[in-house]
Amino acid sequence: MELIDALKWRYATKKMNGKKISDQDLNTIVEAAHLAPSSSGLQPFEIFVITDRDLLAKIQPIASGQSQITDCSALLVFAAWDNYSEEKIKSIFDYTLSERGLPADAMDAYRERLWAAYGSRDAEKNFEHAARQAYIAFGIAIAAAAELKIDSTPMEGFDNEKLDQLLDLPAKGLKSVTLLPLGYRDEENDWLVNLKKVRRPKESYIHYLS
Numbered sequence: 324m325e326l327i328d329a330l331k332w333r334y335a336t337k338k339m340n341g342k343k344i345s346d347q348d349l350n351t352i353v354e355a356a357h358l359a360p361s362s363s364g365l366q367p368f369e370i371f372v373i374t375d376r377d378l379l380a381k382i383q384p385i386a387s388g389q390s391q392i393t394d395c396s397a398l399l400v401f402a403a404w405d406n407y408s409e410e411k412i413k414s415i416f417d418y419t420l421s422e423r424g425l426p427a428d429a430m431d432a433y434r435e436r437l438w439a440a441y442g443s444r445d446a447e448k449n450f451e452h453a454a455r456q457a458y459i460a461f462g463i464a465i466a467a468a469a470e471l472k473i474d475s476t477p478m479e480g481f482d483n484e485k486l487d488q489l490l491d492l493p494a495k496g497l498k499s500v501t502l503l504p505l506g507y508r509d510e511e512n513d514w515l516v517n518l519k520k521v522r523r524p525k526e527s528y529i530h531y532l533s
Contacts, residue, residue: 355467359460368457395504
């Protein structure tokens with residue numbers, strides 16, 4: 324029930340107070356995202372942990388001027404692979420097999436089937452698939468932060484292309500997907516802090532088929 328209580332506590336914080344979160348807590352949130360599941364275990368995304376204040380000031384206007392960008396303690400940027408490649412997939416499989424102490428060719432058949440599927444799709448469709456994997460880690464990071472009583476603000480409201488250029492993501496084969504400022508709520512100045520948390524009634528969208 325601790326997770327449920329944490330999720331009831333959290334909300335999309337509209338105003339942060341600039342207080343720094345501990346390195347240990349930040350590392351815990353990042354590690355939770357790192358441990359997130361992904362399709363075929365490829366983890367086709369990267370996470371940028373930004374604490375540089377000058378860089379955050381440059382990101383703020385790209386993110387619709389939202390104050391959380393500069394008032395947060397750290398900003399997580401989730402960026403997905405812009406496309407799959409045979410080389411990337413092979414690299415991940417080689418690392419996995421090495422870590423598990425398995426023969427180098429143990430998963431060749433599966434890897435080849437995987438590449439046959441991804442290699443036949445266009446880059447945009449592959450990026451969309453990779454972005455969905457980033458969202459899984461994004462959600463787990465939000466939950467991990469809530470368990471630590473650290474506030475966060477899930478964000479899609481930013482200019483992806485401008486952020487990509489600022490962080491030189493195209494050169495890394497990446498495209499930005501989501502932002503997650505982490506910090507602490509400014510209880511005196513956040514208009515949302517004391518409002519009731521509202522979700523659709525469960526019976527209206529959760530269906531049990533037994």
